[in-house]
Amino acid sequence: MSDTNTPIDRRQAERLVNTYSDLILRLSYTYLKSTADAQDICQTVFLKLLTNPRRFDSPEHEKAWIIRTTANACKDLLKSHWRRTTVTMDEAAPVPAPSVEEGSLLAAVQLLPPKYRAVIYLYYYEGYAAKEIARLLGENPATISTRLNRGRARLRTLLEQEELA
Numbered sequence: 001m002s003d004t005n006t007p008i009d010r011r012q013a014e015r016l017v018n019t020y021s022d023l024i025l026r027l028s029y030t031y032l033k034s035t036a037d038a039q040d041i042c043q044t045v046f047l048k049l050l051t052n053p054r055r056f057d058s059p060e061h062e063k064a065w066i067i068r069t070t071a072n073a074c075k076d077l078l079k080s081h082w083r084r085t086t087v088t089m090d091e092a093a094p095v096p097a098p099s100v101e102e103g104s105l106l107a108a109v110q111l112l113p114p115k116y117r118a119v120i121y122l123y124y125y126e127g128y129a130a131k132e133i134a135r136l137l138g139e140n141p142a143t144i145s146t147r148l149n150r151g152r153a154r155l156r157t158l159l160e161q162e163e164l165a
Contacts, residue, residue, distance in 0.1 A: 008053050017046060020063070024070045031074035041073045108158045116151030119144055 008016070024045050028038035048069060056062035109120050118137070122128045130148060134141040 008050055013046075013050060016049065020066050021046075023063075024066065027067065027070050028074050031071070032077065037077065041070060041077065044073050045069050105159075108155055108162065111158055112151055112154055116147055116154060119147045120151045120155065123148055 021042055024042045025038050028041040029035065032038055032041070045066065049066075054065065056065065106125075109117055112120060119130075119133055122133045122136070123130065128136065130144045131141050133139075134144040137144070
């Protein structure tokens, strides 16, 4: 195989897809046991081939490259941090969302406007610093500090009103 930068024309791309998509999908599925992930790998392999065209010595060489690239992409996905720290929607469905007890601090936080609720939650419940929250939300750190202060003030008011009731 020698690398070339000669772009693949539409006819060649269609030939590759028609010839190898079923192979890539089936091989990916054996690794990943997920149709959606197998489809993602299929796209990844074709994208890699189309954006960095190669010249193959023979059809067998082309097929071997497709298989090796597919297997490597599957292994990379299986090793990825994202894959190890997530579960499928089917597995997550039986896990109920945490209930919020009426009169609890979390219930009061839930009454805040979303912009204050998010920063209060991330700061106090998830333990993020204001600068980290700013980075996560794509906001200015000063904006997050202001929202934290205003959110605390509103929360204090809500809790005081609840005490009086």
